[in-house]
Amino acid sequence: MLQYDEELSQRLGLPLEYTDTNNNGSNKPLRGDKYSLRPRSMRRRDNMEEQEDTKPTTKSRGGLKSKQKPAPLSKYRRKTANARERSRMREINQAFETLRKVVPQISPTQQQNEKLTKITTLRLAMKYISTLSAVLSSSESSQDLFSDCSELDCFLLESDGESLPLQSDFSDHSLTPPNFSVDFADGSLTPIDFTPLSPDLSDHLTHFDPFLSDFS
DNA sequence: TAGGCCATCTGGTCCT
């Protein structure tokens, strides 16, 4: 069984997601082994497999006109399908991780190191894209656009009905429109060039902090 | 303890 899973994962080029027993001998998945099958699920699966194994192989009752339901997948195909599904979901989650890095984060004072949920990430991204689109399509200069932005919603993203102030950490700001000009309270204009992404981007970002702090 | 979020399993459907 275990050997079977290992062979399967090797053939599919996928990591072994779960094992029948952990090193400590218990069925409890190790913390951090987030893709392990839950203990109860393992037991359920084992029970089902046992039942399936002991079940006599019955064919459709001869001649009965029942709606031909496709036969359930064989154990092997079910396992491969599950592995593919996990792989597919993993890709989706990796895409979410990438997206989380691109969209501005929620102020850490509000959400201390909490990972954005998927739905929040999507909503933030939508709002962020529309904000960027507004910047790009504006016939005004970006400077005017910013200075006209008296409404907070120019700088706040809404998610789940709540306004979320942008965090000033604009790391990896590949989507940030270039040549932003920031109108500081003292009337000085500070152009901020977010492109190209350079290691000393943080130098620029320090100029952005006091600006954004007004909205947090 | 309820509710939110998530991972996983599963069967159905569509596509190649």
Place this chain on the structure above:
DNA sequence: AGGACCAGATGGCCTA
């Protein structure tokens, strides 16, 4: 036939 995609079900984990 087999893979991709999807949605429902289930159960674990975490927080208010």
